[in-house]
Amino acid sequence: MKKLLYQLDTDSIPSVFDNVVAHDGGADVVVPYGGITPANVGPLVEGAIFTRGPKDKKNTALFVGGSDLVAGETLFSAIQKQFFGSFRVSVMLDSNGANTTAAACVAYLEQGRSLAGMDAVILGGTGPVGQRVAVMLTQAGASVRLVGRQLSRTQGVCERLSQRFGMTITPVEAADRDARGAAIRDAEIVVSTGAAGVSMLEEGQWSHGSRLKLIADANASPPLGIDGIDMKDRATPRHGALAFGPLGFGALKLALHRECVGRLFESNDQTLDAEQIFERARALLAQS
Incomplete structure (x- = not known):
């Protein structure tokens, strides 16, 4: 029986990236749908849960993607509300690659060390990847x-994360590069998750940090978000800290994405979001 993955994208045009990785992850057929919302997803979910017998339901799965994490979370929740009893299929959320990217990054940051009690700062943190990095570091x-450019938006994001995950994350306003430099002054961990092509820090702003131990950049499009880091850095010593570039943990991100897709077809009752995907990243890295 063919393994069918329905790619439910909140954007009007479904992601080619997610489609390719889904095939590589073990799906025999990937069917992409764009512009999916809680209002129109119902018939798609019904088609997934009512068409195969109990033993075969594991061969149908759903993937929620798109560039908007909030829209993805809302859709993810709406899908699960339609499940009942054994009438359900496995579902994964990875809007904008946020869960898999963040999980790969944080798994490397904690490899061989404890992050407990360390002071971490997320630059450009109000975006999808930044939000998930904040959750996983916590x-x-x-x-x-x-850290975000507007305090009101940053506060709103932190409040939403607190409600969703039951954790405390502190909002900080930093409208320009100088303010971002001040925000990281006492940090032990710095992760940049700003928009592509935006320089978040100059090398001189972090190279003299007396407490800095770990620094990572998730932006794979030149110029990098943090000057002085190489794209391929993976625990590379730089100015007394260990540096991680986007390609340094990118291979794990792709492997994780594929592995999670494959796991969807192991049973029909799996729900893969931040917590579950982070645990898979830890396990994959431990095996490597």
């Missing part, structure tokens, strides 16, 4: 500050 025991 789950790993770090004290997290989320």
